[in-house]
Amino acid sequence: MEGLEISKQGNSKNVISDKTIEYVGILAKLELSPEEKERAKKDMGEMLDYIDQLNELDTTGVAPMSHVFPVHNVFREDVVENGDDRENMLKNAPEAKDGSYQVPKTVE
Amino acid sequence: MSMKEIRKLTALQLAEKIKKKEVGVEEAAKATLEQIHQVETEVHSYVTLDEAGALRQAAEIQEKINSGELDSPLAGVPVAVKDNLCTKGMLTTCSSKILGNFVPTYTAEAVLNLQKAGAVVLGKTNMDEFAMGSTTETSAFGVTRNPWNRNHVPGGSSGGSCAAVAAQECFYALGSDTGGSIRQPSAFCGVTGLKPTYGTVSRYGLVAYGSSLDQIGPVAKDVADCAAVLEAISSYDKKDSTSLNRADINFTSALNGDVKGMKIGIPRDYLGEGLNQEVRESVLGAAKTLESLGAIVEEFDLSLVEYAIPAYYVIACAEASSNLARFDGVKYGYRSKEYEGLHQMYKKSRSEGFGPEVKRRVMLGSFVLSSGYYDAYYLKALRTKALIKQAFDQAFETYDVILGPTAPTTAPEIGKSLSDPLKMYLGDIYTVAVNLAGLPAMSLPCGMDKKGLPIGLQLIGDCFQEKKILQAAYAYEQNRR
Numbered sequence: 001m002e003g004l005e006i007s008k009q010g011n012s013k014n015v016i017s018d019k020t021i022e023y024v025g026i027l028a029k030l031e032l033s034p035e036e037k038e039r040a041k042k043d044m045g046e047m048l049d050y051i052d053q054l055n056e057l058d059t060t061g062v063a064p065m066s067h068v069f070p071v072h073n074v075f076r077e078d079v080v081e082n083g084d085d086r087e088n089m090l091k092n093a094p095e096a097k098d099g100s101y102q103v104p105k106t107v108e
Numbered sequence: 109m110s111m112k113e114i115r116k117l118t119a120l121q122l123a124e125k126i127k128k129k130e131v132g133v134e135e136a137a138k139a140t141l142e143q144i145h146q147v148e149t150e151v152h153s154y155v156t157l158d159e160a161g162a163l164r165q166a167a168e169i170q171e172k173i174n175s176g177e178l179d180s181p182l183a184g185v186p187v188a189v190k191d192n193l194c195t196k197g198m199l200t201t202c203s204s205k206i207l208g209n210f211v212p213t214y215t216a217e218a219v220l221n222l223q224k225a226g227a228v229v230l231g232k233t234n235m236d237e238f239a240m241g242s243t244t245e246t247s248a249f250g251v252t253r254n255p256w257n258r259n260h261v262p263g264g265s266s267g268g269s270c271a272a273v274a275a276q277e278c279f280y281a282l283g284s285d286t287g288g289s290i291r292q293p294s295a296f297c298g299v300t301g302l303k304p305t306y307g308t309v310s311r312y313g314l315v316a317y318g319s320s321l322d323q324i325g326p327v328a329k330d331v332a333d334c335a336a337v338l339e340a341i342s343s344y345d346k347k348d349s350t351s352l353n354r355a356d357i358n359f360t361s362a363l364n365g366d367v368k369g370m371k372i373g374i375p376r377d378y379l380g381e382g383l384n385q386e387v388r389e390s391v392l393g394a395a396k397t398l399e400s401l402g403a404i405v406e407e408f409d410l411s412l413v414e415y416a417i418p419a420y421y422v423i424a425c426a427e428a429s430s431n432l433a434r435f436d437g438v439k440y441g442y443r444s445k446e447y448e449g450l451h452q453m454y455k456k457s458r459s460e461g462f463g464p465e466v467k468r469r470v471m472l473g474s475f476v477l478s479s480g481y482y483d484a485y486y487l488k489a490l491r492t493k494a495l496i497k498q499a500f501d502q503a504f505e506t507y508d509v510i511l512g513p514t515a516p517t518t519a520p521e522i523g524k525s526l527s528d529p530l531k532m533y534l535g536d537i538y539t540v541a542v543n544l545a546g547l548p549a550m551s552l553p554c555g556m557d558k559k560g561l562p563i564g565l566q567l568i569g570d571c572f573q574e575k576k577i578l579q580a581a582y583a584y585e586q587n588r589r
Binding site for chain 1: 209210307320349350352412414415417418419421429433438441443448449450451453454455456459462464467468470471473474475476478485487489492493494495529530545571
């Protein structure tokens with residue numbers, strides 16, 4: 001993916017570029033201050049250095065395990081059981097109007 | 109009984125006295141509230157306290173007990189609930205600014221189960237923001253102090269729940285454990301906490317952090333209380349698609365004190381470098397006690413121990429980045445005051461609403477899931493998880509229970525952990541593998557260090573074998589020196 005690059009320096013240390021942190025900010029929907037960006041580059045680089053030790057493990061032929069138990073799709077009848085709680089739910093909304101959530105204009 | 113005497117009772121002892129009309133439900137609630145008033149300014153276990161609600165519930169429950177409608181072994185006992193469990197009509201903040209004003213319209217299944225069993229909910233306990241942290245210092249609402257030494261942290265992320273039990277600000281509490289968040293603070297606060305087999309307790313109404321790892325469990329004064337609370341909160345729930353329909357949840361029947369012939373393994377890698385000497389001695393002392401009671405105790409090589417933390421942080425952060433995408437300033441929680449357009453509203457609301465540790469993990473999670481790195485990091489971690497599960501499966505072919513320390517040290521001083529996140533993560537070395545493998549495990553007190561801080565003993569069982577760890581824990585507790 002363009003924009004997402006890490007380079008390795010001496011001792012195969014991960015170096016996170018400005019571009020990468022910028023892109024991660026887009027993915028994570030976060031707006032970072034210049035100081036936060038510098039800190040994030042350092043922290044993420046150090047974490048990835050640490051995580052890279054997983055590469056010592058030979059995992060050839062090992063299937064990725066997302067769930068420990070063989071619980072697959074769990075189906076039930078599509079029947080509404082909870083009542084209409086619109087009023088109470090909207091009380092939590094930062095802004096609401098006419099029984100709906102209100103957001104800034106998205107389509108011109 | 110005096111208020112002070114009431115507070116010393118365990119949850120089961122109190123319920124028994126309530127049943128015999130020796131203590132009133134309201135009296136027990138008041139005794140607890142009195143203690144909260146005395147210590148809360150120092151300890152700060154709670155983020156929300158519902159005094160009026162507690163007294164109202166107490167009156168209702170007393171009536172139901174009197175009429176014979178309520179007959180559960182925990183009826184009338186006051187409980188504290190970690191603030192990531194939804195409580196209808198009561199603030200549920202996850203100790204985050206972004207949920208600072210969130211009032212759920214429904215109650216988490218585990219809390220409902222307790223209410224059906226006659227629990228009096230006192231309030232919500234402090235935690236690391238969204239359960240991300242090991243000290244409760246990442247809370248947006250201030251630190252919780254360790255009741256044993258107030259210059260030290262209570263551990264985390266369920267630090268408020270564990271401190272509240274230790275400081276007698278409740279009789280038991282609920283916590284959640286994604287990588288050790290019940291067991292580690294239980295160890296640091298000298299209380300008993302249990303993380304059940306994944307799927308035993310419904311996660312419905314638990315604000316998700318790492319969904320494949322999260323599990324709700326009890327924090328209590330002793331092993332019997334832990335078993336009783338676990339029995340009350342365990343249930344199959346169709347609202348949680350990972351919920352399991354377990355045949356036997358009669359956990360209290362395991363408390364017979366008999367460990368004769370039980371095979372207990374101590375992973376050599378759990379006693380190695382980085383383990384504090386006093387912790388090591390206490391834990392091995394506990395193993396000796398179990399041995400003297402007839403258990404067969406030996407050391408073995410578990411393998412892969414050093415890979416659990418990196419695999420855990422990849423998986424937990426990946427899931428967190430996805431789970432926390434819902435906090436966007438639209439349906440609930442914090443919305444930035446100034447923004448231009450929808451996207452900037454999302455970004456600014458999240459950036460202003462989340463604290464540094466949450467941002468760090470969400471960013472790492474977004475990165476490891478991004479195209480180009482998904483295979484190298486995320487899938488690699490899931491393959492490692494499979495190997496770690498295999499290593500445990502193999503160990504449990506030989507052993508009934510795995511024994512070790514809960515944490516490498518006792519509670520650190522306040523203010524010493526957050527500057528070096530990686531170092532803080534390394535403190536999870538003995539707890540995270542359990543979550544990756546979905547196993548049940550508990551922490552119980554096994555001594556004190558020279559500074560007067562509690563040391564925790566961890567007992568790990570195979571999937572669905574809570575009874576074995578409770579059996580070993582109970583036997584140890586009865587013979588603890």
